Amino acid sequence: MSRKKAFVKPAVLLATGLLVFNTAIPFTAAAELSLDDSIALALQNNPSIKMAIADKDKAAWGIKESEAGKMPNLSLSNSNNRSGAEGASSSENFNTSLRVSWPLYTGGRTEGLIDQAKYNANIATVGVAKVKEQVKLDTTTAYFSVLQNNKLVTVNQQTVNNLSEHLKNVQAQYQVGTIAKSDVLRSEVELANAQQNLTKAQNAYDVSIATFNNIIGLPLDSQNTMKDDLAFAQYDMSLEDSIQRAKEKRPEIVQSQDTINAAKAGIKVADSGKLPTVSASGTQGWSGSKFPGDNSNWTVGVSASWDIFDGGVTNAKIKEAQANMEKVNHSDQQTRTAVELEVRQAYLSMKEAEARIETSKVAVGKANEDLKASQAKYYAGVGTNL
DSSP states (O other), X not given: OOHHHHHHHHHHHHHHXXXXXXXXXXXXXXXXXXHHHHHHHHHHHOXXXXXXXXXXXXXXXXXXXXXXXXXXXXXXXXXXXXXXXXXXXXXXXXXXXXEEEEEEEOTTHHXXXXXXXXXXXXHHHHHHHHHHHHHHHHHHHXXXXXXXXXXXXXXXXXXXXXXXXXXXXHHHHHHTTSSOHHHHHHHHHHHHHHHHHHHHHHHHHHHHHHHHXXXXXXXXXXXXXXXXXXXXXXXXXXXXXXXXXXXXXXXHHHHHHHHHHHHHHHHHXXXXXXXXXXXXXXXXXXXXXXXSOSEEEEEEEEEEXXXXXXXXXXXXXXXXXXXXXXXXXXXXXHHHHHXXXXXXXXXXXXXXXXXXXXXXXXXXXXXXXXXXXXXXXHHTTSSOOO
């Protein structure tokens, strides 16, 4: 064997191996996902959940901010003044003070703000659960949309295959003069329409794949294999039980109730403007020509204030809070009605789909029989192309 031939054979084997390896890469990159796997990825990657968690953390710090209104406040201040006159030496004066103040009574304002912050934090916490449930629903819908569109691609491909085969038979019969040219044209048009429908179905499938990847946090062009399949599972809960469960479990209703409680706390905050406030304070001061000061002095005391007349500001805030309370009550009723309506619509649509499954099975069976009979008649020359 020559050196040239000895070199070519290993090179061919190496090139073939690389080709096989590169061809296998797309298949190994594609993940096989079950519905549970998809939901787990979505809960981990979906940005909506991360934003809801950030809102929850923000609301939790809002509680700390409101609670700080009941704590003492400590401040330190210092001033330095230098003065002099023409022909005289200048003098320097330092003033330093350390002051502590503590609100003892705010008419319920601080307590009301704390309550509002707590209810808002609970709303944000429930909001995280709400977003997670929505992400689960969106993932499930997208997952089965991919499966459905994949089935539609298969159905449309079968239609194209059937019409292509039928066109061949029609053309064969036209060649022997048993049918008219119009039958061939009609079959060609039907095949063209079927090919367009196949293109639309393929596009819908590609879009559903991108939508699914977007929800679970994967690159939009990722190709995944779905483990699960379209299957029917009987739902046994009654409509009344479903509505009752929704009223007990739906996050919107829990949030609506907390919104009502927060509005009540808002009225308490507004009412505090009619009541006096009491605070204690103490100051330690130093003053003199040297920092922080040569002379020391201190004061302690309790002060109270009460706005006898504020031009109607407090009354306006109370009326505003009461109007907000009325709005929140109406919103709560609207939320509960919307949840019940949504459950009714979903339940009735589900029952309709259950009934259509059974009727569709019968229709498919009859359609298959009708197709076979029509094909037999047409090929025998006693049926129509339509």
